[in-house]
Amino acid sequence: MNIAIVGSGNVASHLNRALKPKAAVSLVNPHSLEGLPENVDVVIIAVADDAIAEVASLIPDSGALVVHTSGSVPIETLAPFFSKYGVLYPLQTFSKDIRLQYDEIPVFLEASSEETLSILKQTASLFTSHIRNADSYTRKILHLSAVFACNFANALIGIGYDILKENGIEGEVLQPLLSQTFMKLMTMQPEQAQTGPALRGDRRVIQSHLDILENQPELAEIYRLISDIIYRKKHLLK
Amino acid sequence: MNIAIVGSGNVASHLNRALKPKAAVSLVNPHSLEGLPENVDVVIIAVADDAIAEVASLIPDSGALVVHTSGSVPIETLAPFFSKYGVLYPLQTFSKDIRLQYDEIPVFLEASSEETLSILKQTASLFTSHIRNADSYTRKILHLSAVFACNFANALIGIGYDILKENGIEGEVLQPLLSQTFMKLMTMQPEQAQTGPALRGDRRVIQSHLDILENQPELAEIYRLISDIIYRKKHLLK
Numbered sequence: 001m002n003i004a005i006v007g008s009g010n011v012a013s014h015l016n017r018a019l020k021p022k023a024a025v026s027l028v029n030p031h032s033l034e035g036l037p038e039n040v041d042v043v044i045i046a047v048a049d050d051a052i053a054e055v056a057s058l059i060p061d062s063g064a065l066v067v068h069t070s071g072s073v074p075i076e077t078l079a080p081f082f083s084k085y086g087v088l089y090p091l092q093t094f095s096k097d098i099r100l101q102y103d104e105i106p107v108f109l110e111a112s113s114e115e116t117l118s119i120l121k122q123t124a125s126l127f128t129s130h131i132r133n134a135d136s137y138t139r140k141i142l143h144l145s146a147v148f149a150c151n152f153a154n155a156l157i158g159i160g161y162d163i164l165k166e167n168g169i170e171g172e173v174l175q176p177l178l179s180q181t182f183m184k185l186m187t188m189q190p191e192q193a194q195t196g197p198a199l200r201g202d203r204r205v206i207q208s209h210l211d212i213l214e215n216q217p218e219l220a221e222i223y224r225l226i227s228d229i230i231y232r233k234k235h236l237l238k
Numbered sequence: 239m240n241i242a243i244v245g246s247g248n249v250a251s252h253l254n255r256a257l258k259p260k261a262a263v264s265l266v267n268p269h270s271l272e273g274l275p276e277n278v279d280v281v282i283i284a285v286a287d288d289a290i291a292e293v294a295s296l297i298p299d300s301g302a303l304v305v306h307t308s309g310s311v312p313i314e315t316l317a318p319f320f321s322k323y324g325v326l327y328p329l330q331t332f333s334k335d336i337r338l339q340y341d342e343i344p345v346f347l348e349a350s351s352e353e354t355l356s357i358l359k360q361t362a363s364l365f366t367s368h369i370r371n372a373d374s375y376t377r378k379i380l381h382l383s384a385v386f387a388c389n390f391a392n393a394l395i396g397i398g399y400d401i402l403k404e405n406g407i408e409g410e411v412l413q414p415l416l417s418q419t420f421m422k423l424m425t426m427q428p429e430q431a432q433t434g435p436a437l438r439g440d441r442r443v444i445q446s447h448l449d450i451l452e453n454q455p456e457l458a459e460i461y462r463l464i465s466d467i468i469y470r471k472k473h474l475l476k
Contacts, residue, residue, distance in 0.1 A: 048440075091411060093433050094433075138405065142411075144450055147435065149399070149419075151434030151437070152464045154419055155432065156394060157386070169376070174387050176368075183336065184331075186413065205381075218467065222467075223385075
């Protein structure tokens with residue numbers, strides 16, 4: 001299979017690494033489109049959400065299947081430009097210098113026709129066996145859940161690091177705790193894994209933490225909101 | 239060394255497992271105090287924060303070192319009851335059925351005197367080499383940072399699961415993403431590991447996520463607050 005990946009970011013470089021062992025892959029500069037072969041079976045546009053339509057408008061419709069990789073951009077964005085189009089959405093966070101087990105990445109597909117979907121499935125199956133269909137709304141839901149579970153969880157861990165640093169302690173002291181927090185989620189649901197003062201409804205501890213956050217009203221508000229959710233979820237008052 | 243652990247919860251049972259290979263350990267029922275030996279060197283009170291003072295009041299002062307394990311209870315709570323007292327605070331989350339690498343747990347110590355601290359260090363060094371001193375305020379800071387990095391991160395991952403479940407998708411599809419989110423934090427700071435629409439300042443995606451959360455105002459508020467923090471941290475306007 002001949003595949004062109006248009007993009008220069010983390011998703012593009014990881015898809016390149018994932019597909020290289022199984023296909024003829026060209027990595028194409030998204031600005032100049034230099035290196036875009038004339039005969040390709042699949043073009044993967046792996047650029048920022050806002051740039052997808054513009055990059056698509058520059059790619060000639062050669063009859064190849066053209067897909068984007070975004071959780072939040074509807075499939076219709078590609079409709080004006082190509083006869084065969086679709087979406088290949090990997091539910092994963094990509095960082096340049098971090099290795100990934102590509103065959104474990106869940107990939108969600110949407111395509112302009114049954115025939116197109118079949119080509120797209122073949123493409124995805126070159127690197128993963130976790131393949132499902134998902135329409136544009138479901139993809140948005142997947143992305144939203146990933147924002148909470150990955151982006152926001154990481155941000156709260158960052159707040160934990162900040163609180164330590166402000167008090168002269170290096171954030172890395174949290175690593176064994178993070179490791180355990182993560183390990184638990186490989187064998188239990190987050191609800192079962194939950195611990196802490198909010199779960200126990202320990203108002204004295206909660207208040208003493210809010211006192212420390214007195215001069216950081218946004219952190220105090222986040223503390224209150226998440227503690228409420230933890231407590232109510234346990235007590236089924238939700 | 240003769241050690242009595244007073245408690246029946248997760249911390250008590252893990253400390254029992256951690257210390258058993260290196261000391262004579264008795265696990266003591268916190269209600270009846272049945273099984274508390276007369277000759278012990280160290281008594282570890284591992285009960286809920288609110289119960290520490292009451293349990294302490296029931297333990298006779300035999301001259302043994304008596305410590306609690308709480309991040310949020312001041313050392314002074316034990317002062318009325320014992321001549322030698324202290325705190326042994328393990329920065330970790332304890333769940334009954336999950337195994338732990340005890341020698342990786344950072345433990346923070348506080349004691350009523352230099353002599354007491356020396357006994358406490360000996361005790362902690364039976365299972366870990368990550369031993370530091372921390373006064374009651376520093377311990378509270380450590381606990382607060384752990385609430386954000388562990389309890390709250392877990393709760394947000396739970397919200398991610400919930401959003402999927404409400405749409406008929408099992409939360410486990412997030413596991414490869416969680417795995418990667420965690421792996422990154424073993425080699426980089428949370429700030430370097432951060433990704434997502436908030437970091438990119440992608441208002442279109444953020445708005446479409448807030449639209450989905452329209453009927454869950456608390457989740458929308460959490461979304462807004464954390465997105466603001468992520469964006470501002472990157473742009474140094476904090």
